[in-house]
Amino acid sequence: MSPKGRHAAxxxxxxxxxxxxxxxxxxxxxxxxxxxxxxxxxxxxxxxERLFTSESVQRVIGTTLRIGVVTTAVALxxxxxxxxxxxxxxxxxxxxxxxxxxxxxxxxxxxxxFAWVTLLRxxxxxxxxxxxxxxxDQPLSLVWNEFGIIIGMVHYMVPYAVLPMLxxxxxxxxxxxxxxxxxxxxxxxxxxxxFLPLSLPGVIAAGVLVFIFSLGFYITPAIxxxxxxxxxxxxxxxxxxxxxxxxxxxxxxxxxxxAILATLAVFSRLVNLRRLFGAGG
Numbered sequence: 001m002s003p004k005g006r007h008a009a010x011x012x013x014x015x016x017x018x019x020x021x022x023x024x025x026x027x028x029x030x031x032x033x034x035x036x037x038x039x040x041x042x043x044x045x046x047x048x049e050r051l052f053t054s055e056s057v058q059r060v061i062g063t064t065l066r067i068g069v070v071t072t073a074v075a076l077x078x079x080x081x082x083x084x085x086x087x088x089x090x091x092x093x094x095x096x097x098x099x100x101x102x103x104x105x106x107x108x109x110x111x112x113x114f115a116w117v118t119l120l121r122x123x124x125x126x127x128x129x130x131x132x133x134x135x136x137d138q139p140l141s142l143v144w145n146e147f148g149i150i151i152g153m154v155h156y157m158v159p160y161a162v163l164p165m166l167x168x169x170x171x172x173x174x175x176x177x178x179x180x181x182x183x184x185x186x187x188x189x190x191x192x193x194x195f196l197p198l199s200l201p202g203v204i205a206a207g208v209l210v211f212i213f214s215l216g217f218y219i220t221p222a223i224x225x226x227x228x229x230x231x232x233x234x235x236x237x238x239x240x241x242x243x244x245x246x247x248x249x250x251x252x253x254x255x256x257x258x259a260i261l262a263t264l265a266v267f268s269r270l271v272n273l274r275r276l277f278g279a280g281g
Contacts, residue, residue, distance in 0.1 A: 025193040030257060033250045040247030047251035057252070064232045066220070068214035069144060071153045075210050076203060079161030080188070083202075086162070087169035101159050109156060113223040117143055120224075143210030152220040157213060168202025169195075173179045208267040212260050232256055 020278055050057045086097040104112070119125050120142035127139040172195060180190040218233035225231070229237070232252055239249035249255055
């Protein structure tokens, strides 16, 4: 065997275990879900027709997309401000800021969801504080609805938004901003015309990451929604475990996977376009 052939054989030997694991634990189950979606309760595309004929299915998809978009927008806004503050801080302050960002990731999502229920319920600390301050006359409905879901999801997603944006901001040479200021740009102008465009790759990466997580989120919407606001993941659980409608649940799971892959494809296209225009000046 030639050296080139031995090199190729060694390369395949290295990736074969990972390929087999991915096939057995990821690709094969997805194909099985796809097969169930077109065979249960009867062969055909009847389950997928529900996407166009069922108001309940369309409502769940619309709710999921709406909550995902709002969560992504708010998480990006808060995350950008926080990442910008960390990027401009000194080394010691950066360590403390990063610790504050990472600590919530070490707390169980279940614990955080129940903590928000305690804070936002009608007899919770938020309503009691507003009532005591005279801001409101009666308790607000802050939980077991879309508002409560968005609050809980934003709290969970902000660290995932901060880290990609902070990574992009750290790659920006401070001398570029100094040069812009030296050429007469104001602090706001230097930020809008120099810093913000250079940080956009991190913003796009953070947005895709948060949006994908939001599409398949289950625990926080299930607890803070109180079963009144169904998102895709909870709807799939309802169909498969409670109503024993495997075909419908598998159909929605397939749609969710396709939506995630489509989002990644769009992200890849955006990155390629940015590189293309960047190369063209």
